[in-house]
Amino acid sequence: MINLTNVSKEYIVVKKKVNALSEINLCIKKGEIFGIIGYSGAGKSTLVRCMNLLEKPSTGQVEIGGVDLTALPSAKLQSERKKIGMIFQHFNLLSSKTIFENVAFPLRLNKVPKKMIQNRVDELLQLVGLEDHRNKYPSQLSGGQKQRVGIARALANQPDVLLCDEATSALDPQTTQSILELLLDIQRKLKLTIVIITHEMQVVQAICDRVAVMDMGKVVEEEKVIDIMLQPKHEITKKLIAETTGDDKMNTILQQADRKLLKISFRGEQTYEPILFDVIKETGVSLSILQGSISRLKETPYGQLIVEIFGDQASFERTIQSLQDHHVQLEVL
């Protein structure tokens, strides 16, 4: 659905080149929720703004729905953009227009007949749960409500793609949750392709199918969310995950030598099965759990335990064998 080929973007700041993006290759499939995560300055906004050419890439190709946007003249680009919705961190609503008019705005740009605008806006306001606020002005709404208006407006032209630049970063955790649920709900109903920019792993965990991790203008890792969570490879990814789980405290324990430590990862239904109990029964080994967490990624439950095995090398290996028989993923620390 969205294909980026060798996309680079450089800015000239005080006669010096800044490589905001270098050689980005991404392939986002139709109907998936794709996350882009990274620390501030990594180039996430630049990347998403290159997708609808708000920012023109210095080199490379941007293709959405089979159309090469980078090759289009501006009038054609304007009409392609109507199929790409976008929502923003600071909502960017028209302060001089009512909620109704804000949602109607993209339709009016398209010269949709009045009667149809009326129906469509009503439908959209209902979808985002703001029927009662249609005649208010943006300044009279809360942040979460403003973002709902932003979402309704982005969906007005029935786009195939929705781009979200830090759509929840200005909101509190509870409101964030409700906006994410709304996005998930919309994605299911409308079969949209959604790209979500964020610096919070929780957002990725909550709704994304796949995620790209960015650092210094490059994509350093791109995986299914569950794989990234259970087997992060790049340092930046590990750091981002550690921040959400509070894993950093473990490091002191892990650095102590000659302890027999295992990291066990469960995914899917096995998360809830008594695997550890079975293993102990089979091997008679004695162990203690140093850290554990169970969580959900969208619908998939997953869990991760760090355990210490007491006993000799033989019983350690027996334990590993037994765990492998139960098809869980293992890592010796």
Add this chain to the structure above:
Amino acid sequence: MDWMRMIQLFIDPEIIQATKDTLVMLGLSTLFTIVIGLPLGIIVFLCSEGQLLSNKLMYTILSTVINIFRSIPFVILMIMLIEVTRFIVGTSIGVRGTIPPLVIAAAPFFARLVETSLREVDKGVIEAAQAMGASPNQIIWRVLLPESRPGLIAGITITVVTLVSYTAMSGIIGGGGLGDLAIRYGYQRFDTEVMLITVFIIIVLVQILQMLGDRLVLRFTRK
């Protein structure tokens, strides 16, 4: 000072005519100032750095021209423009002869105010419109102008009030209206009552205009 005469002067035909003339000059010059200054201000804004038509050369040229007109005191500009005025409207005196210098002085001033209020429009909102596929024309008419409406109205108010004082000044070169009266009677014949009455009417006029402007600004402010 003769109070009875002051009161009678309110219904003096010459004063009433002068007031009417001032209002006509004010109305017409405001109209033309907006017609010229608004598009000029929009173009200057669009040409400035980081905006839709970003064009450094064009911006520098327009900005310099605006600055030149704004730095010449109105009295001098008015005298400098006598020939130009004759060419445009056929005369350089009276109500007609006053309007061109008024507009030429006020339009660059207003354009600058327009540019400043457009700059206040949230850049994110313009970007959102671009992301929705709005053309530059649609962005001007449906985003920039409505979003900056309170600022534009405040700008018009300031411009009209400035124009009131300019119309009075134009009396020096026979411009007609209240300023002309104040100079002919008050300055040349030491007629204090007429002078005071004209000043009084001008003050009232400014008050009314400012109040009206403030009300409109309030009415359109949604922030």
